[in-house]
Amino acid sequence: MNRVGATSLKTVEWIGLLIVGFLFVFPFLWMASTAFKTMSEVRQFPPTLFPETWDLSNFAHAWQSGPFLTYTWNSILVAVGILVLQFLTAVPAAYAFARYKFPGRNLLFGLVLIVLMIPGQVIFLPIYVQLSGWGLVNTLWSLILPYAASAFGIFLLRQAFMQVPDEVIEAARLDDASEWKIMWTIMVPMAKPVLVTFGLFSFIYHWNDYFWPLIMTNSDEVRTLPIGISSLHMSDGGTLWNVMMAGNMILILPILVVFFVAQRHIIKAFVYQSK
């Protein structure tokens, strides 16, 4: 192919990427712009992309409509708590699945994969009844404990651990390293990009989770941000969309921060996986 052809191909590629990128960014931009509009501008037709008057009071309105500081704190406790527990359970489990041969291993791993395929809404009732029996409903524990183990995390880490060359482990064993030590000081650092990726998935999922916290909690003291924001929504017509979107901006801000911090590792994880 000659050079002109290559450049025009490149241009087409760029345009394609820009279009797809815009498609994904647009709803996000729309949310941000709505969050700054006045209600009469939200209702205006044709709609404006950028607010004519910037109304910052929507954020104050959203924030003051409930104990948002408590919601935020609870969201952090829950998302981080789940993440820590999932690491503590997934790393040893994945290590065992990846590096040990024991009877029933395939069956057990099959069961883990099955868990991946069951949506939470299907099994919430028995779990609810169980937690209620333990007196844990309406506590932060009821939001954290059911997610203490992650099938997805075990699966993802197992694949990563399997890619670590046998020689590395053999060498460590020759140096008399304990299995525990091999796991935490050799395997985990080598799988760091995958760990970060999984951590981000888990964090975002539980940060945004609405169904479970709504079902498990009854009082503001233990509720999380998504429920606080959904309570801005009026049933039966007449929702203040600008305040709603301001609330959503508050909700996603921490995720954006986490994402930008972890971005480098995520890209690495995919490169690593594809090798």
Place this chain on the structure above:
Amino acid sequence: MLSMKKTGTILCALAIGLSGVLAGCGSTPKEQSAGTSSSSAPAATTTNSGPVTIDFWYALGGVRGKKIEEMVKQFNETHKDIIVKPSYQGAYQENHSKVLASVAAGNNPDVTMVEIASIAAFADAKVLEDLTPYSQGDEKKYIPGLMKNSYWKDKLYAVPFNRSTPLLYINRDMLKEAGLDPNGPKSWDELVSFSQKLSKKEGDKITRYGFSTPVDIWFYEALVFQGGGSILSEDGKELTINNEAGKAPLELWSKMVKEGLMKNPPGENYNAWDVTEQDFLNQKVGMIFTTTGSLTELNKNAKFDMGAAFLPANKNFGTPTGGANLVMLSKSTDAEKKASWEFMKWMTDTEQTVPWSIASGYMPVTTAAVDSPEMKAFYEKQPNFKVAVDQLQYGYPRPMAPGYKELQDIIQKELQRSMLGQASVDEALQAATDKGSKLLKK
């Protein structure tokens, strides 16, 4: 609700089994008292042991939720022997699932809001307490048109709380400009002829529609009633829309869409409602069907003379009501039930329903409230709000059957299929009848 009753029973058994096994792990005091309530008489003992605490779950967010919290606070201040703990539980559907789960687990609330079409499902699953012994005739104070969804198998299970009806909203400026009666169309024929005058075309493009409505089961119910029909048979076991009264609404709407008189708003469920109201506010349509619940917001945002009117009549006027009722749960203790009734009675009494109605846009629920000087003064200033109450004389109950929540999804899907030209009116109603009767036989 394919076998909610059965699942409920199994889960209750499971819950009892679990709480037995886990008794040492600390079951809540509420469960323990619930277990003993039938054998002892707690009413006498609790009066000495301080105030009764009851849980109240509600399903309205935004300023309406705030108003409910305010009302509960006022109740607690004036009732020293009862403490009500209010808690927002998401929209109707979310509250619905959560109440059922909590009943199975034995930590249910004592009072909650239930969307009126789900009352039958809850009552049939024996989740609700019969209110007759508590009300003792007191239920006569409520507007009769709002009480039709409160009974199941001749027992009183619910009192009206936040209630609405569909209304015809009209852009009076637009109607006057077209030389039409500014009070809006009175019949289906007039709805069509008004729309013909209001619709505008530029070339091939329609720039203004006369009429728009979400293709929603609620409005379909209204139009079926207006043709003298019904959605369900008397015994609630048969779908009765595959006839003239059931076909007429779809034929009217399709015809109006085809002739460019009616806009079929895009979007699933409540998105279509939003589009309809948006178009109305932006004067892209002259008349719409939507709920009284939107009256406050629309009033505030309309830049034209906005009016509300009865839904136009076919053979007769007719409208379902909507919104939610308050119910008491059967698993609470006797003392909790007594306190619950006290609370429900207070929340829906004239003195509370008047300010609630003015603040929320929902209808006042007692006849005394409608006749009260405050309400009259309010209607004087805002005559649109009166229309909904007046229309109640033509009110029909929403269909009552335990499976209606699922059934309405089936019907609505078929209505939309027909409106989008994917099925003829006959095919759609036949399909709805086939699928519906299968569901009702369960």
